[in-house]
Amino acid sequence: MPTIDVKELSLTFTTRDGPVHALSNINLSVQAGDFVSLIGPSGCGKTTLLRAIADLEQATSGSLLVNGVSPEEARLQRAYGYVFQAASLYPWRTIAKNIALPLEIMGIGRAEQQKRIKENLALVDLADFGKKYPWQLSGGMQQRASIARALAVEPNLLLMDEPFGALDEIVRDHLNEQLLSLWAKTNKTVVFVTHSIPEAVYLSTHIVVMSPRPGRIHEIITSDLPKDRPLNIRETPEFLALANRVREGLRAGHSEDVPV
Amino acid sequence: MADSITSRRTLEQALLLAAGALAILSALLNLVGGLHLIQLLASVGLVACVGITWKLVPATARWKCGFILFVVSTTAAYILLQPLAPGSEPEVAPHGTHYWLLAISAWLLAWASVEQFASVKTLSKVLTFFLRLLIPILFGAWLLLGWELTTRGLDVPQVLLPAPSVIAERFAMSTDILWADFKQTFLKAVLIGYAMGCGAGFLVALAIDRSPFLQRGLLPIGNLVSALPIVGVAPIMVMWFGFDWPSKAAVVIVMTFFPMLVNTVAGLSASSAMQRDLMQTYAASYWQSLFKLRLPEALPFIFNALKINSTLALIGAIVAEFFGTPIVGMGFRISTEVGRMNVDMVWAEIAVAAVAGSLFYGVLALIERLFTFWHPSMRQ
Structure with a gap:
């Protein structure tokens, strides 16, 4: 059973200027343990697709199953x-308390909460910052804390919507590396939205190239890079060839774009 | 930086120079116009003080300098007030030009002393706290001294503006009446009405948040109630709830309800879409997202309402007592004592209201700081 199974999915927003076809005829199957990136220009519906998987938007037609059940x-x-x-941490809670938030809502006991806070803070390299408030931390640290918060729920699926988009290149590289080793360690399924080609190629096992108006999947590229990827893999010919394929896919997807 | 230091020094030296010149001029006029010995001594003291501090000002001895300036200027003001105390026999016209020159000179020196204290730079927490108290106290003290010097110097009629000393005397003589009035108006009408009005506004805001029907129906009615004039509401409340404090508390409830309602409603929708989505992904219930996200986010709004209402409640209760009351209460006292031309008693009640209102507000501001320390406007 695939972790995420999307068939003929379409999603239309009704706006004052008429219907907007955010997604049209999406077919996608994500297997357990995959790292799937959704890449495309803005307006191609990559975030909408992720939100539909998370039940934050509802599909207009087609079927969508997560773990074999409906998104809801x-x-x-x-x-x-x-x-x-954005990290979207609550400023009145310390970092540790922010990580405890979903656990409190789920009704998980105190001792277990403490255990998971400790584990996940260590996982994102923030072990000493549990008592700090979010606004006392840098943007990169805040985003790491928000990843720890998502991991604390111990889901087998991680949905990430341009989590490093607002960070500078150096911090971004570092977090990409950490995310990859995290993924290797925990064996989770990840769906990752980005508009950076190197990021998508570096992280993913599958790269979904999307094109806009209406939002649709242009091409799904399967990466043949080894699972163990040091940062300098980005200078190898294999990596560059893959990046080139993604770039051409994006360009081709764009040229189909007929102005309305 | 260097510029601001130089300009401050220039200001301080100008203050000292002006004060010295005025004191000398006052002394000359005093000598010419007929000797008023004690005031002449004050002039000499001020000039001497200028001489001593002139050298200290550019140095770093700000504490010492400020202290000398304060003591001398206040003593001079005290001396100026002395011969005019009731019962003493003025030998020369005490309120001639030299009196005013001397008063201005002393005031300039007091200004210079506050400048000195305000420019003290210290890392010590205790000293910083002390300075933050000291400067407004000095400022306030000199406001009162200026008031006293002016009302006495110009012989302002009591009915127009009594001197602070007269008000203080009246205050000390009638503490029992003031306390009874305070109990009646503040401890009963204001506090009970405030708690009930704010509480009701808050609860109705929650109800409105839960049901769109109430949102359409109740919000406009709340708006209407807030527009009712207090002078119309107060007599009606007296008819409904009797002469004693409950009718005043009812007026306070009417006045405080709406600010709390609108602020809470606004606060509850202050959270961002992303934060609400986050709660959605956790499958949080309405109450969970209310208590864990939306109420904390609404706290700055709620505290704004609490602060606005603290002053509204006091005004409402005092004014409401103008429309029928037992023979006790701050509003009652003010209206009757004005009628009897006992303006000093009116001022004493005003002082009580001002102090009580400020303390009420201050306590709320402290609690706010405790609860919304995380808000960008409170972070240190």
Whole structure:
């Protein structure tokens, strides 16, 4: 059973200027343990697709199953962890308390909460910062804390919506490396939205190239890079060839774009 | 930086120079116009003080300098007030030009002393706290001294503006009446009405948040109630709830309800879409997201309402007592004592109201700081 199974999915927003076809005829199957990146220009519906998987938007037609059940059931089972573009930590809670937030809502006991806070803070290299408030930390540290918060739920699926988009290149490289080793360690399924080609190629096992108006999948590229990827893999010919394929896919997808 | 230091020094030296010149001029006029010995001594003291501190000002001895300036200027003001105390026999016209020159000179020196204290730089927490108290106290003290010097110097009629000393005397003589009035108006009408009005506003805001029907129906009615004039509401409340404090508390409830309602409603929608989505991904219930996200986010709004209402409640209760009351209460006292031309008693009640209102507000501000330390406006 695939972790995520999307068939003929379409999603239309009704706006004052008429219907907007955000997604049209999406077919996608994500297997357990995959790292799937959704890449494309803005307006191609990559975030909408992720939000539909998370039950934050509802499909207009087609079918979408997460862990074999509807997205709403999956959400109620807390089947996934969602990382937003911004860290979105609550400023009145310390970092540790922010990580405890979903656990409190799920009704998990105190001792277990403490254990998971400790584990996940260590996992994202923030072991000494549990008592700090979010606004006392840098942007990169805040985003790491929000990843720890998503992991604390212990989901087998991680949905990430341009989590490193607002960070500078150096911090971004570092977090990409950490995310990859985290993924290797925990064996989670990840769906990752990005608009950076190197990021998508470096992280993913599958790269979904999307094109806009209406949002659709242009091409799904399977990466043949080894699972163990040091940062300098980005200078190898294999990596560059893959990046080139993604770039051409994006360009081809764009040229189909007929102005309305 | 260097510029601001130089300009401050220039200001301080200008203050000292002006004060010295005025004191000398006052002494000359005093000598010419007929000797008023004690005031002449004050002039000499001020000039001497200018001489001593002139050298200290550019140095770093700000504490010492400020202290000398304060003591001398206040003593001079005290001397100026002395011969005019009731019962003493003025030998020369005490309120001639030299009196005013001397008063201005002393005031300039007091200004210079506050400048000195305000420019003290210290890392010590205790000293910083002490300075933060000291400067407003000095400022306030000199406001009162200026008031006293002016009302006495110009012989302002009591009914227009009594001197602070007269008000203080009246205050000390009538503490029992003031306390009874305070109990009646503040401890009963204001506090009970405030708690009930704010509480009701908060609860109705929660109800409105839960049900769109109430949102359409109740919010406009709340708006209407807030527009009712207090002078119309107060007599009606007296008819409904009797002469004693409950009718005043009812007026306070009417006045405080709406600010709390609108602020809480606004606060509850202050959280961002992303934060609400986050709660959605956790499958949080309405109450969980209310208590863990939306209420904390609404706290700055709620505290704003609490602070606005603290002053509204006091005004409401005092004014409401103008429309029928037992023979006790701050509003009652003010209206009757004005009628009897006992303006000093009116001022004493005003002082009580001002102090009580400020303390009420201050306590709320402290609690706010405790609860919303995380808000960008409170972070240190």
